[in-house]
Amino acid sequence: MLIPCPVCGQRDAGEFFYRGDATAARPPLEEEAERPWVEYVYARHNPRGEHLEFWQHAHGCRQLLVVRRNTETHEVFEARLVGPFGEGG
Amino acid sequence: MPGFRLASGGTRIDRSARFTFTFDGAPVEAFAGDTIASALIASGRSIVARSFKYHRPRGVFSAGAEEPNALVTVGSGAVREPNVNAATRLAAPGMEVSGQNAFPSVERDIGAVGEKLSPFLAAGFYYKTFIGPLKRSWMWYEPAIRRAAGMGRASLEPDPARYEKASAFADVLVVGAGPAGLAAALTAGRAGARVILAEAAPGPGGALDLEEADIDGRPAGEWAAAATVELAGMENVTLMPRTHVWGYYDGGVLAALEDCGGEGETRCRHWRIEARQAVLATGAIERPIVFAGNDRPGVMLASAGLAYARRYGAAPGGNVILFCNNDEAWRSAGLLAEAGVKIAAIVDPRTEILDALARPLAERGAEIILSHVVAAARGVKRVEGATIVPVGEAALAEAAGNIDRPGAQAQESEQGEDAAPPAPGGALERACDTILVSGGFNPVINLASQAGGPPVWREEIAAFVPGEPRQAFIAAGAAAGAPTLEIAINQGAEAGALAASAAGFEARNEELAVKIPVEGLRVTTEDGGLLPLFEVEPQGAKPGKAADKAFVDLQHDVTAADIRLAHQEGFADAEHLKRYTTLGMANDQGRTSALAGLAILAGEREMPLPAVGSTRFRPPAIPVPLGTLAGRERGRHAAPVRRSPLHHAHLAAGAQMMEAGLWMRPRIYPKRGETLFAAYTREARHVRRAVGIADVSTLGKIEVAGPDAAAFLDRVYANNFSNLAVGKARYGLMLREDGFVFDDGTAWRLAEDRYLATTTTAKAAEVMLHLEFLAAAAFPELKVSLTSVSDQYAGIAVAGPKARELLARLVEGTGMDNDAFPFMGVREATVGGAPALLARLSFSGENAYEVYVGADHGPFIWKLLLEKGADLEVAPYGLEAMGTLRIEKGHVAGPELNGRVSAHDLGMEKLLSTKKPFVGKPLAQRPALSEPGRLQLVGVIAADEAFRAGAHLVAGPAEQPGPSEGHITSVTFSPALGKTIGLALLKGGRERRGESLYAADPIRGGHCRVEVVSPHFVDPKGERLHG
Structure with a gap:
């Protein structure tokens, strides 16, 4: 599997660390209730087909990416930066 | 028995280079270019193996990767290699080859008593007997059963062979250098695409050398040679012979195994090929027809018989009967006869055969027996004869039910003058030493199945062809079901052009239009005249006497009866059948057996074969030595070795080094003759009494900088860091999102907007990833940058009652007394002239300092500390003493921070700030954690x-x-x-x-x-x- 890193170009998936489901919304910092955090930490959908995932280019530019990918065929559609260098960052 | 080497012929052997190797200790003559199998056949050896379950004698069955029988062990001791395919491995002078699954030899195998127990070894025997009421007995019987049933045994010694891994990139990868593959590589190469042509065999051409054909106006062999020369001359084309592509993975990544053929030091090489487009021209392999005793030595695929004769000048036998249902096999028989092999008879269930095929054979004395099938092979250690019965009297398992059986009985052969008409209703007995068998051809679809949808049934060849691609591949040639050479070669050319244009190269239209004329012995109808037939059901030769076993899967000893039994017991799905009977699960991946198994199952279920479906192929398509997947990454090369900047100083001090994760760290600095215990207790005692220095360079060090650095640390540590004064350090506890303890360390405030956070050695990389993730995904609004500076510093802990005195001699830029440099203070100063960061921290419980200098300055400062502190009795202490000191102080480390402890478990609940939110806080407050x-x-x-x-x-x-x-x-x-x-x-x-x-x-x-x-x-x- 190749991931099109916006910084480094097409790179092998072995250079990246999978960092989890990018659709799981982290509750706001001030949220103290247990339920939303349990949802965020433990509850995961396991979609078949298109999915958004975090991948970090640990053996490259170290940037965190959101990768849009098909979990069934492993086809990678796009990868974009998140964080300070991403859109709106 | 006299040898079967023909007087002449053998395109792959060099008769001027003769040598010997041994098989089960006996010498075997061979020529350069012989495979182990061809040399054994030429030497007249019938038995080369014993079967998996029943220990029945077995001979060579094929001439390729599909070989189910001739697995041998090569070498001995550390270089013993089990389960080597004798049909593809080249023989070498002095090679030690031994038969498998037999003791003492394949000729005399005491394990053959298994034969008498065979009624107990039917499908599901192990499950039924040892699982359930008797299941505890499995653990007692398993070792014995595994010894009796099995393959060769691997060496227990370390493998001395060298393996390599490499990557390759292509616009178009062509798998298979037969006629279709060569044509594809040519068109794609001419279009300018980067082409890799991978071929499992040592040379190109595929099965062209078994044809009599002209291509582009010249003999097929010449055409293949010219194509290869042209390809070799193209800079954008790479030829990879002896390279078997075995896996097709996501994103156009294919795995291949290159057999380095004993040249140089490397045994084989694992290739990872990234291909934008692939052309799968993997050809087809002949399939057998199942009949009683079809596993006896001397039963062989027809095309394999021809391959041994033509390529190696080795006759498959001295008196051959061919049993087939298609024209291609008649052509093979004709070529065999030309090569000097005696064809005694040809048995075919069809009612008529074209004169052009039959006449030459009849003229050479072959008996033509149409409308008949071989019902049984006679003989034990070698075929001695065949029982031949009329089609109408045999129960046949055929595909899709399209045998025209009523007519078959009535019609007489049109070659009546040559064929001996069978006695109506009677079985014929014919003597022979070899039965060549051909039930048609199966496209090799392993790779296509890995990367595509379910295979599609093709009626005219009665076989599955590749299904809908899920990746960018095109199947071409015999692999795609092309019934003739002409169609195959043109499919290849077109596939090459299509693949090249899909990869963005202009493959010119005229190339697409090019038709390579194929002329030659093409006398049959386009579909090869196949009459689908998979099995002749066993029938007792005499009333009351059970028929011999009829094998579907020769390698796993799965019989036709096993499949019927499995069906009877409810395993009626193709995937269930496979798992219950182990049909098609061995080295050969069911290449010669899967379809016959499905045909029998379809017959039992009374439905057409394609309705039963097929099993999916998974990588690897061929056995892959595990060593090749490890490559060079074994032993000391399995993982990188990390050494601290002070490594050589430790060695110079006589340290005993030890592995700690990836790091090499000094364990103790033993004095002469000192035990581990004596050394570490001395070192620990010394620190409490005087002063010791220790290497702490391995701690993770992360610089956290930016206007929001303080806010960031407040969020990632459980305790507070924004209220830490500049010039001070603080112990910090980090939780995971789930509220459990993640790591601990200290963070030093170097400036208003700059901290140095340290981590444990073991978690350094994980903490960095964790913080980077949080900074990017959770808190993108914070202006903070994270930089790993772990490798930039050498870190030295100076600990003990005399630590201050020692450092005061070397430090400039800060006072050292309690007021100028209090506990938990951080100072930027120089040590021995080198810029340094100092922090008054203590892991040991003594008054202690951590001194960080540039990595390159480390060894000098280490030496300086030892020199300047000689009168203070300064001494280095290692990892063991460090452990002693921290345990005495109750400081937790890796063994306690095991990922399952909460802050409360460690007595650190006071560090969980109640005044601010932080990562892990809400879930750490769950009652169960305290x-x-x-x-x-x-x-x-x-x-x-x-x-x-x-x-x-x-x-x-x-x-x-x-x-x-x-x-x-x-x-x-x-x-x-x-x-x-x-x-x-x-x-x-x-x-x-x-x-x-x-x-x-x-x-x-x-x-x-x-x-x-x-x-x-x-x-x-x-x-x-x-x-």
């Missing part, structure tokens, strides 16, 4: 005997220990207390101080009394470190 009955950190002291880490804490003595109440995580002998002490995680431990328990170590031995105490053994008030 339940009193949890495993909690305690200290344990040995009452008398020493205990070991990993021992469990129990209430009772050895005779009646009772359940485990926790375990000991870290142990040391404490010089300060004169006793063995340890840290432990004990149920409800915080309330159990003073209790007396036992440390139980039943596996390694030991059961001794311990006392539960506070984990702070030495100087619990911390007076020494403030000194």
Whole structure:
């Protein structure tokens, strides 16, 4: 599997660390209730087909990416930066 | 028995280079270019193996990767290689080859008693017998069964061979250099695409050398040679012979195994090929027809018989009967006869055969027996004859039910003058030493199946062809079901052009239009005149006498009866059948057996074969030595070795080094003749008495900078960092999102907007990833940058009552007394002239400093500390003493921070800030994480005997220990207390101080009394470190 890193170009998936489901919304910092955090930490959908995932280019530019990918065929559609260098960052 | 080497012929052998190797100790003559199998056949050897379950004698069955029988062991000792395919492995002078699954030899195998027990070894036997009421007995019988049934055995010694891994990139990868593959590579190469042509065989051409054909106006062999020369001349084309592509993975990544053929030091090479487009021209392999005794040595695929004769000048036998249902096999027989092999008879269930095929054979004396099938092979150690019955009297398993059976009985052969008409209703007996069999051809669809949808049934060849691609591949040639050479080669050319244009290269239209004329012996109808037939059901030769076994899967000894039994027991799905009977699960991946199995199942279910479906192929398509997947990454090369900047200083000081994760770290600095125990207790005692220095370079160091650095640390640590003064350090506890303890360390405030955060050695990389993730995904609004500076610094801990005095001699730029440089203070200064960061921190419990200098300055400063402190008795201390000192102080480390402890378990709940939010806070507050009955950190002291880490804490003595109440995580002998002490995680431990328990170590031995105490053994008030 190749991931099109916006910084480094097409790179092998072995250079990246999978960092989890990018659709799981982290509750706001001030949220103290247990339920939303349990949802965020433990509850995961396991979609078949298109999915958004975090991948970090640990053996490259170290940037965190959101990768849009098909979990069934492993086809990678796009990868974009998140964080300070991403859109709106 | 005289040899079967023909007087002439053999395109792959060099008759001028003769050598010998041994098979089961006996010498075998061979020519350069012979495979093990061809040399054995030429030498007249019939039995080359014993079968998997029944230990039946077996001979060579094929001439390729599909070989189910001729698996042998090559070499001995450390280089013993089991399960080598004799049909593809080249023989070499002096090679030691031995038969498998037999003792003492394949000729005389005492295990053959398995034959008499065979009624007990039917499908599902193991499940039925050893699972269920008797299931506990499996563990007793398993070793014996595994010895009796099985393949070769691997060497127990380390493999001395070298393996390599490499990557390759292509616009178009062509798999298979047969006619279709060569044509595809040519068109794609001419279009300018980067082409890789991978071929499992040593040379190109595929099965062209078994054809009599002209291509582009010249003999097929010449055409293939010219194509290869042209390809070799193209800079954008790479030829990869002896490279078998075995896996097709996501994103156009293919795996291949290159057999380096004993040249150079490397045995084989694993290729990872990234291909934008692939052309799968993997060809087709002949399939057998199942009949009783079809596993006897001397039964062989027809095309293999021709391959041995043409390529190696080795006749498959001296008196051959061909049993086939298609024209291609007649052509093979014709070529065999031309090569000088005696064809005694040809048995075909069809009612008529074209004169052009039959006449030449009849003229050479072959008996043509149409409308008949071979019902049984006679003979045990070698075929001695065939029982031939009329089609109408045999029960046949055919595909899709399209045998025209009523007509078959009535019609007489049109070659009546040559064919001996069978006695109506009677079985014929014919003597022979070889039965060549051909049931048609199966496209090789392993790769296509891995990367595509379910295979599609193609009626005219009665076989499956590749299904809908899910990746960018095109199947071409015989692999795609092309019935003739002409169609195959043009499909290849077109596929090459299509693939090249899909990869963005202009493949010119005229190339697409090019038709390579194929002329030659093309006398049959386009579809090859196939009459689908998979099985002749066994029938007793004499009334009351059971027929011999009819094998579907020769390699796993799965019989037709096994398949019927499986169906009867409800395993009627193709995937269930495979798993219940193990049909098609061995080295050969069911290449010659899967379809016949499905045909029999379809017959039982009374439905057309394609309706039964097929099983999906998974990688690897061929056996892959595990060593090749490891490549060079084994032994010392399995993982990188990390060395601290002070590594050579440790070696110079006589340190005994040890592996700690990836790091090499000094364990002890033994004096001459000193034991480990003596050395580490001396070093630890020395630190408490004078001053010691230790290498702490391996700690993770992360610079956290930016206007929001303080806010960021407040969020990622459980305790507060924004209120830390510049020039001060603080211990920090980090939780995971789930509320459990992740890591600990100190963070130093170097400036208003700049911190240096340290991590444990083990978690350095994980903490960095964790912080980077949080900064990017959770808190993108914070202006903060994270930089790993772990490798930029050499870190030296200077600890002990004389630490201050020693450092004062070398430090410039800061005072060293308690006011100028208080406990937990951080100073930027110089040490021995080198810019340095100093922090007054203590892991040991003594007054201590951590000195960080540039990595390159490290060795010099280390040496300087030892020189300038000689009169203060400064001495280095290693990892063991560091452990002793921290256990004496009750500081937690890796063994305690095991990912399952909460802050409360460690007695650190006060570090969980109530004034601010932080990562892990909401879930850390779950009541279960502070339940009193949890495993909690305690200290344990040995009452008398020493205990070991990993021992469990129990209430009772050895005779009646009772359940485990926790375990000991870290142990040391404490010089300060004169006793063995340890840290432990004990149920409800915080309330159990003073209790007396036992440390139980039943596996390694030991059961001794311990006392539960506070984990702070030495100087619990911390007076020494403030000194």
